[in-house]
Ligand SMILES: NC(=O)c1ccc[n+]([C@@H]2O[C@H](COP(=O)([O-])OP(=O)(O)OC[C@H]3O[C@@H](n4cnc5c(N)ncnc54)[C@H](O)[C@@H]3O)[C@@H](O)[C@H]2O)c1
């Protein structure tokens with residue numbers, strides 16, 4: 001199993017590290033445009049192999065896509081991150097050009113690749129990869145909901161004063177400060193709805209903190225987060241590489257599901273060796289449907305800025 005990660009910055013290196021630590025891939029190629037940067041990150045990570053006990057071979061490449069040839073899975077993290085006070089949507093001007101070039105270069109050397117899009121604004125970048133590559137829709141996956149759901153569970157555990165392993169919950173919709181739809185009505189503590197334990201105010205707090213999860217970290221760090229994003233990507237890569245049939249909310253091209261068309265947005269999907277093997281349509285309340293609709297309108301507005 002060969003995995004390429006484009007962009008050897010904070011998120012790309014974290015992806016490579018978590019993938020290697022899980023020891024399921026034979027090879028990870030890191031690629032960046034900064035001369036020597038991916039090679040340096042790869043060497044540093046390889047020097048953790050004997051310490052951390054993995055056999056995955058990590059190599060680096062400066063802009064040489066021939067090194068990525070025959071990749072089964074590629075992760076696109078190249079592009080700029082936001083700074084405090086910015087929205088993810090403001091990154092489109094620079095990141096759209098980068099993501100389009102990267103996706104087409106990947107495909108030239110790996111025609112059967114499955115692409116996981118991370119660069120922001122992620123739902124729009126995922127849509128752009130569809131338009132730019134023409135790959136089948138099961139082979140293009142946007143990562144956002146897996147991360148947002150992890151943040152949702154973190155806040156749920158805090159509010160419940162419970163261990164995270166006790167809680168379950170999912171975030172669908174667009175990966176944006178306003179567009180996320182944390183499904184608080186479906187969230188559980190050991191199969192019991194969290195509304196049995198939490199006041200309306202506490203549940204609202206959980207939802208609002210989840211939606212601004214990325215912005216809160218950007219404010220603290222001065223740039224956006226990388227540990228949880230890298231871990232979330234590694235979970236998707238592993239589900240595909242190991243044919244796990246695991247369910248994650250991912251940005252997926254919709255053709256009528258959830259009443260939406262011609263849009264990539266976060267919905268629950270089953271990930272296995274064929275990428276997105278199924279889009280799962282869950283029953284939403286009227287309020288949740290309205291939020292999903294509003295979220296989709298936001299994503300479509302950003303898609304409208306693309307030159308496709
Ligand atoms: N979807 C998500 O949940 C999620 C989570 C975290 C970050 N992100 C996004 O991921 C992106 C990367 O974030 P980061 O913190 O790693 O940024 P970073 O600046 O640390 O790394 C980005 C890397 O991309 C490289 N790059 C730029 N253009 C390139 C090109 N044409 N080809 C190859 N490499 C190129 C840069 O040299 C840099 O090393 C940002 O757009 C950020 O918003 C998304």
Ligand SMILES: O=C(O)C[C@H](O)C(=O)O
Nearest residue numbers: 082088120214215224225
């Ligand atoms: O917040 C960001 O801009 C990066 C990423 O989308 C995140 O949610 O951490």
